Amino acid sequence: MVDLDFLLDTAATLIRIPSWNGDESAAQRAVAEIMSGIGLKTDEWTIDLPRVQGHPAASWEIDRKEALGLVGTLEGDGSGPTLILNGHVDVVPPGDEHLWTYPPFEPVVEDGRLYGRGSLDMKAQIAAGLAALKAVSDSGVTQTGSVRLQSVIGEEDGGIGTLATILHGGGADGAIVMEPTALTIAPVQAGCINFRLRVAGHAAHGAVRDEGVSAFEKAFHIYAAVQALEALRNEGQEADPMFASYPTPFPISIGTMAGGDWASSVPDHLAMEGRLGIRPDESPDAARVEFEAAVAEAANADDFLRDHPPVVEWWGGRFLPSQTPLDHALVRSLSASVREELDTDAVLQGVTFGADAGLLQHVGNTPVVLFGAGDIRRAHRPDEFVEIDQLETMARTLARTIVRFCGEA
Amino acid sequence: MVDLDFLLDTAATLIRIPSWNGDESAAQRAVAEIMSGIGLKTDEWTIDLPRVQGHPAASWEIDRKEALGLVGTLEGDGSGPTLILNGHVDVVPPGDEHLWTYPPFEPVVEDGRLYGRGSLDMKAQIAAGLAALKAVSDSGVTQTGSVRLQSVIGEEDGGIGTLATILHGGGADGAIVMEPTALTIAPVQAGCINFRLRVAGHAAHGAVRDEGVSAFEKAFHIYAAVQALEALRNEGQEADPMFASYPTPFPISIGTMAGGDWASSVPDHLAMEGRLGIRPDESPDAARVEFEAAVAEAANADDFLRDHPPVVEWWGGRFLPSQTPLDHALVRSLSASVREELDTDAVLQGVTFGADAGLLQHVGNTPVVLFGAGDIRRAHRPDEFVEIDQLETMARTLARTIVRFCGEA
Numbered sequence: 078m079v080d081l082d083f084l085l086d087t088a089a090t091l092i093r094i095p096s097w098n099g100d101e102s103a104a105q106r107a108v109a110e111i112m113s114g115i116g117l118k119t120d121e122w123t124i125d126l127p128r129v130q131g132h133p134a135a136s137w138e139i140d141r142k143e144a145l146g147l148v149g150t151l152e153g154d155g156s157g158p159t160l161i162l163n164g165h166v167d168v169v170p171p172g173d174e175h176l177w178t179y180p181p182f183e184p185v186v187e188d189g190r191l192y193g194r195g196s197l198d199m200k201a202q203i204a205a206g207l208a209a210l211k212a213v214s215d216s217g218v219t220q221t222g223s224v225r226l227q228s229v230i231g232e233e234d235g236g237i238g239t240l241a242t243i244l245h246g247g248g249a250d251g252a253i254v255m256e257p258t259a260l261t262i263a264p265v266q267a268g269c270i271n272f273r274l275r276v277a278g279h280a281a282h283g284a285v286r287d288e289g290v291s292a293f294e295k296a297f298h299i300y301a302a303v304q305a306l307e308a309l310r311n312e313g314q315e316a317d318p319m320f321a322s323y324p325t326p327f328p329i330s331i332g333t334m335a336g337g338d339w340a341s342s343v344p345d346h347l348a349m350e351g352r353l354g355i356r357p358d359e360s361p362d363a364a365r366v367e368f369e370a371a372v373a374e375a376a377n378a379d380d381f382l383r384d385h386p387p388v389v390e391w392w393g394g395r396f397l398p399s400q401t402p403l404d405h406a407l408v409r410s411l412s413a414s415v416r417e418e419l420d421t422d423a424v425l426q427g428v429t430f431g432a433d434a435g436l437l438q439h440v441g442n443t444p445v446v447l448f449g450a451g452d453i454r455r456a457h458r459p460d461e462f463v464e465i466d467q468l469e470t471m472a473r474t475l476a477r478t479i480v481r482f483c484g485e486a
Numbered sequence: 487m488v489d490l491d492f493l494l495d496t497a498a499t500l501i502r503i504p505s506w507n508g509d510e511s512a513a514q515r516a517v518a519e520i521m522s523g524i525g526l527k528t529d530e531w532t533i534d535l536p537r538v539q540g541h542p543a544a545s546w547e548i549d550r551k552e553a554l555g556l557v558g559t560l561e562g563d564g565s566g567p568t569l570i571l572n573g574h575v576d577v578v579p580p581g582d583e584h585l586w587t588y589p590p591f592e593p594v595v596e597d598g599r600l601y602g603r604g605s606l607d608m609k610a611q612i613a614a615g616l617a618a619l620k621a622v623s624d625s626g627v628t629q630t631g632s633v634r635l636q637s638v639i640g641e642e643d644g645g646i647g648t649l650a651t652i653l654h655g656g657g658a659d660g661a662i663v664m665e666p667t668a669l670t671i672a673p674v675q676a677g678c679i680n681f682r683l684r685v686a687g688h689a690a691h692g693a694v695r696d697e698g699v700s701a702f703e704k705a706f707h708i709y710a711a712v713q714a715l716e717a718l719r720n721e722g723q724e725a726d727p728m729f730a731s732y733p734t735p736f737p738i739s740i741g742t743m744a745g746g747d748w749a750s751s752v753p754d755h756l757a758m759e760g761r762l763g764i765r766p767d768e769s770p771d772a773a774r775v776e777f778e779a780a781v782a783e784a785a786n787a788d789d790f791l792r793d794h795p796p797v798v799e800w801w802g803g804r805f806l807p808s809q810t811p812l813d814h815a816l817v818r819s820l821s822a823s824v825r826e827e828l829d830t831d832a833v834l835q836g837v838t839f840g841a842d843a844g845l846l847q848h849v850g851n852t853p854v855v856l857f858g859a860g861d862i863r864r865a866h867r868p869d870e871f872v873e874i875d876q877l878e879t880m881a882r883t884l885a886r887t888i889v890r891f892c893g894e895a
Contacts (some may be wrong), residue, residue, distance in 0.1 A: 160579075169748075172747070194736075200502070210587045221493075267693070267695065268694075269750065271749050271750070280864065280867065281863070282760045282839060282863065282865060282866055283678075283737060283739030283741055283760070284678070284737065284739075284761075284763070284837075284838040284839035284840070285732070285737070285838060285839075285862075285863060286734060286737035286739040287732075287733045287734050287737070288863065291739075291740070292745050293709065293740060294709075297709070299704050300702065300703075300706070307567055323694070324696045324698050325695060328692060328693065328694070328695035328696070330693075330695040330700075330750065330751075330752060331700070331702060331746075331753075332692055332746045332748050332749040332750055332751045332752065332753055333745070333747065333748065333749055333753065334702050334744065334745050334746055334753070334756065335743065336742070336743050336744075336746040337583070337740075337741045337742035337743055337747075337759075338639040338742065339578075339741050339742065339866070340680050340741040340742055340750075340759040340760055340761055340802070341680070341741055341760075341761040341803070341840075342739075342740065342866060343679065343739060343741065344740075344742065344743070344882060347743065350746075350749040351692070351749055351750075352692045352693075352749055352750040354693070370550030393748070393749070394749075428692035428693075429694060430691060430694075431693070431750075453691065453693075453694075454690070454691065454694060454697065456691065457691055457748070457751060458689065467720035
């Protein structure tokens with residue numbers, strides 16, 4: 078049913094095209110060609126970035142020269158529910174290539190794994206989606222509802238591609254974001270927003286350190302307050318079965334820290350950048366208010382920071398949370414297909430990472446789940462890989478779900 | 487006796503020449519011209535940087551294209567003690583010029599102060615030294631000992647200019663480093679060495695923060711250990727009258743901190759750069775060993791750091807400490823001259839900042855004190871300034887000291 082050679086060839090073709098830092102057009106053109114090759118109707122357009130960036134849900138970090146939109150459709154007869162498969166062609170930077178055993182842009186198959194940047198997150202998953210569509214198409218049976226595969230740019234820096242695609246072509250009756258969930262079904266997804274904390278100090282020569290105030294020491298104080306807030310925000314979350322397996326489903330994680338200009342001066346500034354996890358039932362605005370209040374309270378408890386309060390900035394990537402009822406037809410169709418493929422009950426659990434699902438739900442008004450091959454913990458790292466048997470299962474499960482959800486004509 | 491117009495004109499001329507980031511030749515040429523103008527014999531040469539940098543006491547941070555040496559001599563008859571006046575023409579970067587009320591390279595005289603980058607640290611002090619030599623020269627009385635004004639480059643980044651000048655022309659019977667001491671006499675100077683601490687973490691996606699180890703949190707642990715070591719190293723130092731006025735005469739101050747690459751990843755690396763104060767009676771090597779042991783001990787007390795110990799690097803600027811007995815002829819001559827000028831006993835106290843004095847003592851075998859106009863606390867800051875009355879007193883005191891120390895023929 079599923080053509081594994083096609084799946085792996087497609088994945089390898091896409092991995093070979095570096096598509097980070099906003100250079101995504103070559104990857105989009107390659108996907109478009111493959112879509113045409115398997116008989117999908119393709120819709121390709123140049124995204125009007127300034128217009129999309131003006132939307133209230135827009136977020137992005139990279140200033141692109143060009144952004145392409147791409148949707149490949151397997152037409153139904155128009156009488157049944159429509160389905161979106163969503164996958165992003167952009168990848169995170171390879172980082173220090175010396176840390177890779179396998180070259181990031183030369184896909185390697187070894188021990189049942191496919192290695193390469195984007196093998197997991199998420200070019201091979203796009204390939205699996207295409208393989209599923211090819212299998213349904215090759216079967217010769219028309220569906221009542223059409224299936225649209227959205228190949229999008231800009232997920233890693235905030236989802237501008239999915240937003241543009243929704244604004245261009247609207248939502249559907251259901252959407253599957255093909256992020257790696259290790260074949261579990263995620264009807265619920267935490268959101269996250271990026272923050273920057275600017276903490277002040279008072280400069281002095283390091284030789285008379287006592288006369289200054291170290292921005293680092295003040296930053297430690299704020300860091301501790303942020304950690305306390307994280308504990309508070311995650312209290313009792315283990316009662317939610319969707320997040321029971323996570324010790325901290327909605328982390329506040331600080332990822333960069335930089336301050337001071339001169340080794341022998343007392344630093345008068347430090348900036349920390351991080352991500353604030355959003356609960357599925359929470360608005361990002363409410364989370365922002367809570368975060369700012371916690372920082373202000375911590376500052377108020379410190380003699381220096383009371384007069385020099387830290388500045389909180391919200392910037393870059395912003396991922397809305399999403400949740401779809403567990404008894405929705407999409408969840409049921411996908412669960413039934415997983416059970417058929419794996420001969421065991423599907424595992425349903427929430428995911429804590431941000432992705433494009435929130436945009437599909439909140440802007441596209443589309444019930445959405447995440448489902449895909451591979452372990453997200455391997456993402457954004459050297460020697461990223463995905464298990465090939467999971468990829469094949471994913472493609473077969475998607476093909477079954479298309480038939481089940483969209484209906485045979 | 488002292489020509490104040492000459493002093494201020496000279497200071498202004500030098501402040502107008504930006505001389506940071508290794509671009510010091512224009513300033514050296516200007517000083518040479520002024521030296522010739524007041525009748526000093528000048529010795530100018532191009533420093534053989536690779537040769538000087540091979541010396542065990544060499545330290546520098548900036549890779550210079552060109553470095554000029556310059557000494558202006560007021561010849562004595564050769565029968566008396568020789569004196570060195572030492573001043574550096576390099577300045578620290580102006581930083582954000584918007585933070586300056588006065589433009590950094592356009593000297594302004596206002597309310598008895600001279601403003602501008604280098605007004606305090608230490609172009610105006612070179613001008614005061616030149617004014618003192620001019621006064622002695624203009625008096626027509628020959629000294630028994632000659633006086634050499636060393637105009638040097640590269641003090642702010644480790645003293646390569648003073649080292650080159652000592653290697654070129656040797657030491658003397660006494661040296662005055664004309665750093666701003668607010669007209670106190672500093673026969674004792676702490677040293678300092680720069681360190682870098684690299685602290686590891688374990689990367690993970692910020693969405694599953696618990697699966698990583700934050701390099702920041704580990705860095706806080708090491709920071710606390712460094713602070714504890716600072717307290718230990720400064721314990722009981724208030725008993726030393728030379729440092730009684732400093733709460734912490736030998737600070738360990740961390741001035742830069744940078745780590746992590748991505749807001750939503752758990753950071754696996756952080757580097758801190760700082761300066762370690764050296765006691766006058768201590769060897770930098772002994773201080774290094776103590777510091778490394780304290781870091782290792784702190785790492786050993788932490789489950790993660792025990793297996794991923796921080797790396798300590800010693801880099802860039804390194805300033806040897808110096809001390810000259812309080813009853814040395816140089817200290818006595820300068821004290822007597824201060825008493826005559828200020829009509830009060832000279833204040834003798836140590837300084838905690840690094841300067842070129844250590845090189846003059848340890849490489850040049852020259853007893854050395856620091857003495858100059860202005861408050862060092864204003865150095866390395868926007869709106870650096872020096873009090874003009876202090877500059878004039880400094881010049882007059884230096885002229886008296888030359889006559890007293892070198893002897894009238």
